[in-house]
Amino acid sequence: MRFIRPTLALTAALLVAGGSLTACGSGSSTDSSGRTILHVEGWKGGGAEPANVAQVNAAFEKANSNIKLDFSYVPPNDVYQQKLQSQLLASTAADVIMVDPQKVQTWGKSGYLADLSGQSWAGGIAGPLKPFVSYQNKVLASPMELSPVGIYVNLDILAKAGIAAAPTDFPTLLADLGKLKTANQPGFAFPDSQGYMAEFAMLLSAATTVYQQTPDWDQQFMAGKVDFSTAFQTPLEQIQQLGADGYVNFKNAVGTDETTTGEPDFIAGKSAFYAGGSWLAAAIKKPGFKLAFVPWPGGETGTSPSALMFPGTMWAVNARSKVSAAAKAYVDFWSQSQNLAPYLSAEAAISPFQGGAAGTDPLMSTMATAYGAGKFALFPTNTWDLADPETKIRSILQGFLLGKTDVAATLTAIQSAAASAKS
């Protein structure tokens, strides 16, 4: 008797532990009423980014009464990466998982993602976007959005300096900043503590000053045909000009955090210009001041700028899913424009499929027009600006902001960092 009690306790503990482990896996495939259980994990659909995912999921369950959806929200960025990486290694990840271009490459290389090349929507992905969803010429993910990245402009502040509209070229941007300074109004917020504002600014400017002339510049770079030394001179000179003219204090900028300070300051009306993605739109619109969201005004007087698009969130199917048919049906559902619409609307994003519509948000009209006219570049997250090279480039750009390197030396360093992406 004395030994039975601990033995029972141990057995119970093992059963509970075993049950927990089973529950974590993507294995259990049907519920009590015989419906297929489909496990889905994503970093949108909860927390600060509900993104109408629940609405689309409800529509999917309604249209597929034989499938029961088990959606799990996982906080984005590091938390998502840590959780999913472990689950994929342990074969306990969900049947459908949210990915981005970088994860398509790394998880595709590891064989975690199912080949979706044969799905009906695969041929409809917007042409320039295909490399971002593919690994070794296999389509491994279905894109959900193209998120514009640009400059948020507080038009109320501009009006106080007698400026009627957001600038569309670089000389006008400088002139507007001059007027704001004269009127004692706040100007351009350039927080760069985490290192991504300068990277944004460089790429935002490059959308017009580099990619407008050479849309396939990234591919040419990866092939060793072009380099940064001349091509990216203008973007860096434009950033430098902001400091030289006294519109941005770069030392302060490097000591100011983008997320905890820069964004809240813009929302609080403490700056007139702030660079960011469309994913910030919902938060930035809240105070209700008159707002514009425009491409970086990088061109010469009278020219119109190109937009920068971030090929962000995507759905992929776990290669080890036991219910791959249901998983593919879920991804198919999301790829249809009428189903994707609520998500695009919430995200203020543009459809990644050919002929796909933009969200209906008027704030996005300038970006949508640029996209419709083919005046856009894609964030180079699948070529030279991802993972380790991106971290190094951010650090190099901080040195540039602090005056430790000039334009030429900075471009040489960026060339070296970016070249490591070729290996």
Added chain:
Amino acid sequence: MFRRRGRYASIVLILPALAVYGLFILYPLVRGVLLSFTDNTGGPTDAFVGLKQYSALIHDPTALQALRHTVIYAAVVLVVQTGLGLSAAALLSRRPHIRRVVSSMLLLPALISPVMASFIWSYLYRPDGGIDTLLGDVGLGVLRQTWLGDPSIALYAIAAVNIWMFAGYSCVIFLAGYAGIPAELLDAADIDGATRWQRFRKVEWAMLAPSLTVNVTISLIGSLGVFDFPLVLTNGGPVGSTNTLALLIYRDIFNNSDFAMGAATAVLLLVLVVVVSSAASAVLRRRERVL
């Protein structure tokens, strides 16, 4: 017969602890070391590459820079935190009526999570934040700095947050040491006419040796593995000036999916922590015996 049964019983009793230790400490450690000899990128397959990761590590200027930052950071935190903790304990030991209240207040920052403390200090350190405003208000505007934006001071600014959090912790450990000093010894010193400084240097400092050992060891282990503060406050910047080894490990594994390099860096950090803290502990233990 009884002795043999006792030996078996002790083995049986120690087995669960050994099993847990082996499963959760030794096994991951061995797997981590083995991982560092591969080219693993987070996938289920990899290839044995021998010492290639270690060779890349010692030739990587970013890693060497991070090693230097880690050592400087640990040294600064060790000296200042221990010094402040000791000073506060020395003052409080002579003021029993306020000791409990003040030591509890000093301990409060240690109860905040490091991430939350980092967020609080990121507001204080911002260019128009609390510290610069305070300096301006008290007429010390000349001392204003871009605390986290200047590569020459950012590491020390982060170390200050660490010290702010844990100096109270050091103080409490030293106070426990003070409580163990026999009153007769202090009385004897007073009767012999020792000054306050002489009493501290000749009696208290010697009697506090075990507390010093504990403080130094804990401080070294904590500060050599520092991660949360630089991640939240600067993400290793500006210009890599606050990169630490733990931050590199995190980036290698979770940003770059370079698990093997992350494991190699983790082994380097482990060796550093074990060697430095063991050496410090050994020296201080010997000092305890001598004293």
